[in-house]
Amino acid sequence: MGTFKIEGGHQLKGSIQPQGAKNEALQILCAVLLTPEKVTINNIPDIVDVNKLISLLKKLGVKVEKISKGKYTFQADNLDLKYLESDQFKIDGRGLRGSIMIVGPLLARFGRGYIPKPGGDKIGRRRLDTHFEGLIKLGAKFGYSKEEQFYGVEAKKLKGTYMLLEEASVTGTANIVMAAVLAEGQTSIYNAACEPYLQQLCKMLNRMGAKISGVGSNLLVIDGVDNLGGTEHTMLPDMIEIGSWIGLAAMTKSELTIKNVSWDDLGVIPNVFRKLGITVEKQGDDIHIPAHTDGYEIQSFIDGSILTIADAPWPGFTPDLLSIILVVATQARGSVLVHQKMFESRLFFVDKLIDMGAKIILCDPHRATVIGHDFKSTLKATTMTSPDIRAGVSLLIAALSAKGTSTIQNIEQIDRGYENIDERLRAIGAKIERV
Ligand SMILES: CC(=O)N[C@H]1[C@@H](OP(=O)(O)OP(=O)(O)OC[C@H]2O[C@@H](n3ccc(=O)[nH]c3=O)[C@H](O)[C@@H]2O)O[C@H](CO)[C@@H](O)[C@@H]1O
Numbered sequence: 001m002g003t004f005k006i007e008g009g010h011q012l013k014g015s016i017q018p019q020g021a022k023n024e025a026l027q028i029l030c031a032v033l034l035t036p037e038k039v040t041i042n043n044i045p046d047i048v049d050v051n052k053l054i055s056l057l058k059k060l061g062v063k064v065e066k067i068s069k070g071k072y073t074f075q076a077d078n079l080d081l082k083y084l085e086s087d088q089f090k091i092d093g094r095g096l097r098g099s100i101m102i103v104g105p106l107l108a109r110f111g112r113g114y115i116p117k118p119g120g121d122k123i124g125r126r127r128l129d130t131h132f133e134g135l136i137k138l139g140a141k142f143g144y145s146k147e148e149q150f151y152g153v154e155a156k157k158l159k160g161t162y163m164l165l166e167e168a169s170v171t172g173t174a175n176i177v178m179a180a181v182l183a184e185g186q187t188s189i190y191n192a193a194c195e196p197y198l199q200q201l202c203k204m205l206n207r208m209g210a211k212i213s214g215v216g217s218n219l220l221v222i223d224g225v226d227n228l229g230g231t232e233h234t235m236l237p238d239m240i241e242i243g244s245w246i247g248l249a250a251m252t253k254s255e256l257t258i259k260n261v262s263w264d265d266l267g268v269i270p271n272v273f274r275k276l277g278i279t280v281e282k283q284g285d286d287i288h289i290p291a292h293t294d295g296y297e298i299q300s301f302i303d304g305s306i307l308t309i310a311d312a313p314w315p316g317f318t319p320d321l322l323s324i325i326l327v328v329a330t331q332a333r334g335s336v337l338v339h340q341k342m343f344e345s346r347l348f349f350v351d352k353l354i355d356m357g358a359k360i361i362l363c364d365p366h367r368a369t370v371i372g373h374d375f376k377s378t379l380k381a382t383t384m385t386s387p388d389i390r391a392g393v394s395l396l397i398a399a400l401s402a403k404g405t406s407t408i409q410n411i412e413q414i415d416r417g418y419e420n421i422d423e424r425l426r427a428i429g430a431k432i433e434r435v
Pocket residue numbers: 023026097098124125126127167168169170171172193313318319320341342343
């Protein structure tokens with residue numbers, strides 16, 4: 001288990017370049033399975049989850065070539081589908097959440113797709129029903145082994161149809177879209193998720209020859225084609241990392257510039273941080289956060305009632321930034337209710353913040369009220385364990401703002417999604433060591 005040692009209480013300064021988006025990368029990498037032609041991908045983040053998926057693709061027979069930092073080519077022209085029946089696949093597939101998205105492309109191109117219950121954060125129940133209900137609607141035969149927790153779908157030919165998803169699942173929509181692009185006839189997916197990750201995937205598939213319309217909306221219409229060709233794709237900057245750096249700047253009263261953020265793809269994220277009283281300035285395509293020397297004040301709703309920040313499928317506020325919002329609120333002036341609607345176990349990490357001296361009431365597993373300290377009292381350094389990727393970064397931000405030296409264990413959770421985080425934070429003045 002890796003550990004970070006963090007000496008908190010120092011102001012940071014400088015600029016930071018966000019990595020390529022983790023959740024987009026996981027979709028895009030699975031899409032290379034849809035064509036025998038070469039696909040070139042730029043801005044791939046060097047993070048544990050992405051590297052695990054690349055390794056899984058290699059074992060499946062995909063030819064992978066690293067061209068330069070973040071730039072790879074992939075060619076799925078001679079796959080070894082026997083790997084899908086191996087014990088090794090059961091171990092590899094479980095290693096991350098994103099592996100689930102190999103199922104749609106494999107089913108569409110080779111008539112069968114399998115996956116063990118995938119990994120990812122233990123932040124709630126995370127069912128896969130939407131994925132498989134969609135694939136079954138396209139004509140797939142579904143099988144599930146309860147003992148092995150192993151899922152499979154098979155079909156000679158998929159047939160386009162209309163479907164209304166029960167929930168706007170991000171990876172579920174990606175899986176169904178990647179199956180439907182090679183199905184016979186037209187598929188309409190209503191209540192589709194439309195996060196920038198999915199918009200990027202659909203744009204890439206269209207460049208490969210797919211016919212997807214409605215990109216960016218919750219109704220995707222897909223006219224199936226016989227085959228897809230190669231393309232080049234560049235990942236957007238990671239909006240969750242961008243939100244993390246906004247929170248980090250505010251909590252440590254630091255002036256930070258976040259470079260090339262692709263403002264148009266950030267949705268409501270900047271405004272939600274503004275509601276906490278944080279100044280988020282647009283400078284070209286950068287975000288500039290001035291040093292919040294006098295703190296920041298949480299806004300109330302128009303009628304004077306307490307602000308609530310809740311997650312929702314895109315274009316709502318992403319659940320992956322609620323843990324960051326929560327930690328940043330611990331030093332704000334005022335109070336906020338954080339409502340994590342999607343995941344039932346994602347707020348339990350507040351115990352650690354309470355140990356550090358934060359004023360938080362966990363109302364129930366989904367809701368926490370935060371009463372900010374307005375920097376009148378600093379958080380106390382402590383030893384803690386990172387329970388999931390975003391809680392891990394929130395604890396890291398808390399530790400950087402706290403007085404004294406904190407230790408964060410189980411930093412593999414953070415490395416899952418943040419590239420070289422210690423080195424990048426040291427470059428802006430953080431005192432953080434990997435021990
Ligand atoms: C690898 C990857 O891309 N992971 C992301 C993806 O996970 P993932 O695709 O696994 O998450 P889903 O979108 O399927 O669902 C997330 C959770 O929200 C619930 N749900 C979903 C939609 C809805 O309308 N109502 C609802 O309650 C689901 O039951 C589930 O518990 O999307 C999540 C939701 O943005 C993010 O937290 C994850 O970082």
